[in-house]
Amino acid sequence: MSERLAVNKTYKQFIGGAFERSESGRSYPVVGAGGELLAHAVQGSRKDVRDAVVAARSAQEVWAGRTAYNRGQILYRVAEVMESRRGEFAAEVARAGDGCDGSMAAAETAAAIDRWVWYAGWADKFATVLGGANPVAGPYFNLSVPEPVGVVGIVAPGEPPLLPLVSRLAPVIVSGNSAVVLASERCPLAAVTLAETLALSDVPAGVVNIVTGHRDELVPPLAGHAAVDSLDLTGCGAEQGADAARQAAATITRVVSASTAERQWFDEAAQSPYLIDAFCETKTVWHPKGR
């Protein structure tokens, strides 16, 4: 009996809840650690980035309008769905990585799932921890609450393919931001598989958008986009990051990048409520008190 012929997956971008090829029609080969061809990923264009920002912008208000409890349950749902596809994720990670054996890939997958669970729990707590009443010197009610900044552009770290991406994405969306993610250029396939999970987890369309392709081409339109409210440049090289930060300055876009400690992806230091805060504004409400 002949072996069954595999049906190979087409890895597309994820924009506005749909899996699409690039408007440019381009693709680029993604190879494994041994140089073997894994797939042709979409080589996204500036136009794709702009489309993703538009999708993120239109989804953000609705997402932020969901109750914190609902967002928490949805993030937890992401973990549940990933858990049921652990093998697939681990295989994806193992194929992509340099010297990444099966057990390391499985550990990375498990850590990524647990990270979703951890951030899910923050949805209805970070405001309690980061906000609070301010005892001003006068008859006023004064309360500060963190609010999502809006649309966040995330340049995902290059590798490993899954855990750093989840570590940077979860704290952005838990508060009600939407995201445009530039996937790892060398190993983008896990990001696309993650998008499939998000699509099945009640994450509303447009809350997370994933663009694949060449960084040199995609970072500038993302960094310079006026509708992007905050940028996570953790995945940028030094020069690329500096250029992007200069571009972002023109629209007063806040720039965030993971610290050395936060790049220890398996460590506790890689997850923090202060990362949620980094993509929030603080809103303070005053109201007089009196008969």
Place this chain on the structure above:
Amino acid sequence: MPPAVDFSLDYAPAPESTAPVRLAAQYGLFVGGEMVEPASGRLAATTNPATGEKLAEVSVADAADVDRAVAAARSAWEGGWRDLPGAERAKYLYRVARLLQERAREFAVLETMDGGKPIRESRDLDIPLAAAHFFYYAGWADKLDYAFSGRRAAPVGVAAQIIPWNFPLLMAAWKLAPALACGNTVVLKPAPTTPLTALLLAEVLRDADVPAGVVNIITGGDATGAALVAHPGVDKVAFTGSTEVGRAIGAEVAATGKRLTLELGGKAANIVFEDAALDQVTEGIVNGIYFNGGQVCCAGARLLVQESVADAVVGKLRRRMDTLRVGDPLDKNTDIGAINSQAQLDRIAELVAAGVAEGAELYAPQCELPERGFFHPPVLFTNVSTAHRIAREEIFGPVLSVLTFRTATEAVAKANNTPYGLSAGIWTEKGSRLLWMADRMQAGVVWANTFNRFDPASPFGGYRESGHGREGGRAGLLPYVELVA
């Protein structure tokens, strides 16, 4: 002229099916992860208060049973639960939350059968909120370092938790979720008239693979509760119920080194200013006092209404009361279900009679009560003075006492003129006045232009004789942690 329309429409019966509920004839005690026969050998019936029919027999735990349950909790605590990473405790609690969501309908129907509350409430409030509490505190289990900056939160040990009959599963969730999240183990005692959803929860805990002995559920009455509170193996006591029993528990626990939190009675003021949106107010007052038939510790039992709008508000209230549907709690259209027990019905009747005898004016809509079961129509008293029993004592039934005031200062004085301090309601369109009033309320929860809102993220609990300690929110963790440097 348009033809005359007949407005005397009525609802057809819309009973919720009891098919999802599978009752056993007898229930043992949930100890060490298993249902066990009680050492006492004693059983007591739990009945459906809407029909008087026996639903099942449950065990009555005696001192030996309490001892066994506390030992199981102690051994589970020392045997691993206290040292389990927070992230793993979280996962167990998330599982419990999800299982409750999956079996929500079954729990809701059982809650209504055993306790008499309208299915609309058990379905839309009790059960979803219970699941939400587990979900919320699951998220804290691995984040305690962020809850108390500068201190490490260590578990306390074995918690004895005694809960009331008015929100049986919800109170179990309020007690269990923070205790478990913080790494404690528990012996939980539900109320003797409403043990069944707690016993069904035992099944959920088992299905979630929560380690044996982490939660033990024992049934019984006051004697069982007293034995549990007095047990030397208990490190922390949490009680929700009457102020009278709370006092006794306080005396028992005093000087033993056990930690104590109490959520006790209330006699909340619902304060209406003349500028309030009176139609919203009417709904808020009705929700405040007739929700769960007024068998709610934070019920808005005293309506304080500004003199200038008193007649208007009372008129609207009477009209609204006329539309309330009292009857079969399993009917989806029912607003006021059964009173939980004969004893409670007697207590309500006694206080209503006292109100009339002391000179207050009673209004109750004409409504047909079911022939069987324990039912009481909604009642409104006007001409109530602050000295009347119905203005001072917690009735725990669908009875509203209306008092009036002229100034905000007078409203504050009257609202706080009670030994209780659980909740308060303020109705005005003027924000500055809301906040001025809120500052002056001797109450743990102040609802402004709303009433009876509950959320796992929001702390709940009383001032003064309404108890101490909070449930919900970050504050709800404190009773269950030892803060160490």
